[in-house]
Amino acid sequence: MKKIMVTGALGQIGSELIEKLRSEYGVDNVLATDIRSIGAMTDGPFEVLDVTDGRKMHTLAKDFGADTLMHMAALLSAKAEKEPLLAWNLNMGGLTNGLEVSHELGMQFFTPSSIGAFGPSTPKKATPQETLQRPTTMYGVSKVAGELLCDYYFHKFGLDTRGVRFPGLISYVAKPGGGTTDYAVDIYYKAIQKGKYTSYIAEDTYMDMMYMPDALQAIVDVMEADPAKLIHRNAFNVTAMSFEPSQIAAAIQKHIPSFKIDYDIDPVRQAIADSWPDSIDPSAAISEWGFKACYDLAAMTEDMLVKLGMKPQASY
Numbered sequence: 001m002k003k004i005m006v007t008g009a010l011g012q013i014g015s016e017l018i019e020k021l022r023s024e025y026g027v028d029n030v031l032a033t034d035i036r037s038i039g040a041m042t043d044g045p046f047e048v049l050d051v052t053d054g055r056k057m058h059t060l061a062k063d064f065g066a067d068t069l070m071h072m073a074a075l076l077s078a079k080a081e082k083e084p085l086l087a088w089n090l091n092m093g094g095l096t097n098g099l100e101v102s103h104e105l106g107m108q109f110f111t112p113s114s115i116g117a118f119g120p121s122t123p124k125k126a127t128p129q130e131t132l133q134r135p136t137t138m139y140g141v142s143k144v145a146g147e148l149l150c151d152y153y154f155h156k157f158g159l160d161t162r163g164v165r166f167p168g169l170i171s172y173v174a175k176p177g178g179g180t181t182d183y184a185v186d187i188y189y190k191a192i193q194k195g196k197y198t199s200y201i202a203e204d205t206y207m208d209m210m211y212m213p214d215a216l217q218a219i220v221d222v223m224e225a226d227p228a229k230l231i232h233r234n235a236f237n238v239t240a241m242s243f244e245p246s247q248i249a250a251a252i253q254k255h256i257p258s259f260k261i262d263y264d265i266d267p268v269r270q271a272i273a274d275s276w277p278d279s280i281d282p283s284a285a286i287s288e289w290g291f292k293a294c295y296d297l298a299a300m301t302e303d304m305l306v307k308l309g310m311k312p313q314a315s316y
């Protein structure tokens, strides 16, 4: 990877991925693109790009001399359930353009899948790398189709496609939009701002989660991995922890003892969460390219609260 083009650069992952890639590969070697320009990072190359415009994507990648495309633009699960056709067209249209442009220009290709690619008939605990995938959300359908399409481009055209199945990602830079796991981000902001949080996900609803620094390192590591060691290609299961709302609240209360959580369930996002695994098995990523997560719930909670303005203090 030397010259990297990123789509969806202003999204929850994209905004921090740009910073990570520019620190690793050089500011001028990372072209950030997004459908909007408001809030665009100004320290390096940026272009407006609607990923459903394949011709413009091709022109930008060619003119930049990109050898790698990281395709991050997609509609997340909750938003996709509100606008399923828009989600299908954006998620699959953008992905097809990304694969075609990468194939035409001989680029390495990355796009993330998600635990959302699993459904209610998937084994819920220690979900294997290869298992039944019958998601019941449009987001999940587009993610499974995307995994299969990326594998097709690898087997049919030899395109170097790679990807991971991300769990819920937690960060303090760009707030996520339209996801089901967003509660695990919002709870930290509300803990600092209000000292309390009303969760739209019910107690005892376990989901896989990961702190953003571990997610960004996983992207770099899978892309830099020796291809000869890869048995799988796309959609490696990666996760750092699995928790339910009362556990993240307890981790916050170790720093803010007065913090309170209560519940007002959103049936749409609860149904999505119920259809996903409780915990997935990342052993293929560990054995094939050395995946590791550095943050557990306690370490992530302390870092999030401090970064969001809590004075570093001894835990209670």
Ligand code: VAH
Pocket: 076, 077, 078, 114, 115, 116, 139, 166, 167, 168, 169, 176, 178, 179, 180, 181, 182
């Ligand atoms: C979502 N944050 O909630 C995303 C992610 C596993 C969840 O794909 O839709």
